[in-house]
Amino acid sequence: MTPHVEPDPQAGAAVKAADRAHVFHSWSAQGLIDPLAVAGAEGSYFWDYDGNRYLDFTSGLVYTNIGYQHPKVVAAVQEQAGKLATFAPAFAIDVRSEAARLIAERTPGDLDKIFFTNGGAEAVENAVRMARLHTGRTKVLSAYRSYHGATSTAINLTGDPRRWASDTASAGVVHFWAPFLYRSPFYATTEAEESARALQHLEDTIAFEGPATIAAIILETVPGTAGIMTPPPGYLAGVREICDKYGIVFILDEVMAGFGRTGKWFAAEHFDVVPDLMTFAKGVNSGYVPLGGVAISAEIAATFDKRPYPGGLTYSGHPLACAAAVATLRVMADEKVVEHAAHIGETVLGPGLRELAERHPSVGEVRGTGVFWALDLVKNKETREPLVPYNAAGEANAPMAAFAAAAKKQGLWPFVNMNRTHAVPACNVSEAEAKEGLAALDAALAVADEHTA
Secondary structure (H helix, E strand, O other), X not given: OOOOOOOOHHHXXXXXXXXXXXXXXXXXXXXXXOOOOEEEEEEXXXXXXXXXXXXXXXXXXXXXXXXXXXXXXXXHHHHHHHHOOOOOOOOOOHHHHHHHHHHHHHOOOOOOEEEEEOOHHHXXXXXXXXXXXXXOOOEEEEEOOOOOXXXXXXXXXXXXXXXXXXXXXXXXXXXXXXXXXXXXXXXXXXXXXXXXXXXXXXXXXXXXXXXHHEEEEEEEOOOOOOOOOOOOOOHHHHHHHHHHHHOOEEEEEOOOOOOOOOOOOOHHHHHOOOOOEEEEOHHHOOOOOOOEEEEEOHHHHHHOOOOOOOOOOOOOOOHHHHHHHHHHHHHHHHOOHHHHHHHHHXXXXXHHHHHHHHHOOOEEEEEEEOOEEEEEEEEEOOOOEEOOOOOOOHHHHHHHHHHHHHHHHOOEEOEEEOOEEEEOOOOOOOHXXXXXXXXXXXXXXXXXXXXXX
């Protein structure tokens, strides 16, 4: 239960005024935003200075996998700060070694070496660099409907509109269509057709780009922000086979899908696939202190046994971040958080969201697993026309804005992107909290229904 907090609008106004005067926000037109001043958070909830409490169905930016302010993780960070608050990355530090060991214990296959970064985008940057150096090739293939980060290479690998303003065509980035049956680019009618045609498209792309020029293929195991499109059976295994055939490094981006989000430690476990490199961040320590990394296969790690790896970060494996990771991974194991996420998805979120889809004409499709779900909102279920146009803004986005406002009025903070709302609460969200979120979504979807045809 969250503590009772006395409203303090005056303090909230001061926080808001300082923010507006000095903070430059990401992905925003600075004069058009009105950030909520947050007074505190605990578990699955946060609250503002006016006394309004919200059930967070966004998990921050899909990273508070164990919720806010878990006492064991907070205590671990405090203890580490008292013991050794920081130290350079070239040294062996106990908490850094332990974090790497615990991560490697859970990664699939032989991904047993861990290169630490400060977040997911840096992880992608370094994974691509490793692949290029390992193969001696330059091109990297990535999917449309993807997000890999906002640094230079990562943003060019990204396949959604956030790339456009910075699209300086990072040398050798080539995009292709990954499978998505609900809006199939391959005119498929079954998952088997979608998988086979997507794999053929990928192999054709490789053929025309030149197999000997391609260093890596990078895919989100389950694409997150782009819509939580779980790949059809056989697709990721097929990509693995294609990579092996042409000597291409296979990179799986598990920044959002990893660490319990899909009901497994890593989403790759659902598909019995082992990549050559795996990027992670977010849920590794529930975002308490920034941390990301690359899990590296034995073969690629061996490339740099005698050859220096030309990359590094001042705060790589920061002791406070690693202490948060060690504590988070122990909490997740002790409290069976991964198993709980799978259970909530199977028994509460999945059935509840599908029931909402049956009753609401605005819900075209429900997709997901664990605590990683998306509702594809439409104007018409038959035509599947999105509720708002692709990358809509301003008045064109009014139906989604109205839906989001209605959700907040119900005490639910929603994840909204384009024509979708995602249900991505903490992995340890309780059954009662999940049902509370479903009830709030039910009410908010009635507003979206008003915009259907």
